[in-house]
Amino acid sequence: MEKIPTYKKTVGFPISIFYSIYSNKYNEFNLNNMDKAPKKLLEQVRDTLRLKHYSIRTENSYISWIKRYILFHNKRHPKDMRKHEIEVFLTHLAVDLKVASSTQNQAFNALLFLYREVLNIDIADQINAVRAKRRGRAGKNGVVGSISSFCAPD
Secondary structure (H helix, E strand, O other), X not given: OOOOOOOHHHHOOOHHHHHHHXXXXXXXXXXXXXXXXXXXXXXXXXXXXXXXXXXXHHHHHHHHHHHHHHHHOOOOOHHHOOHHHHHHHHHHHHHOOOOOHHHHHHHHHHHHHHHHHHOOOOOOOXXXXXXXXXXXXXXXXXXXOOHHHHOOOO
């Protein structure tokens, strides 16, 4: 067996470790022939999000909403659930948790991404969940509404 050179200061670790891991010359097995277990659902979601160049914050948010959706339905797999379960979850967010409409929309978009992009299930039907109420925005100086509504002429 030939001696493999080591470079301690330039690489930081013996080059023989590199060869033993990555070189077919020193490996007794081929990585391509190994039976790999299928990826878990959240790993598939994360891979798809990264493939489509989504933001890391969007990735974390979508993963979180998908986890909450699965746990809400007692750990059932999303491929076994459809429109009705999505509606129940979104309605729960609006009615029971009283989330803002933007929060409910974010959860809906995460589930839509899961079904369309990862599971390749088209849920083209209209989702009829109870929508969270849009709250009025405060205008300039924190006043809601216009000044003319307060000073209406008699």
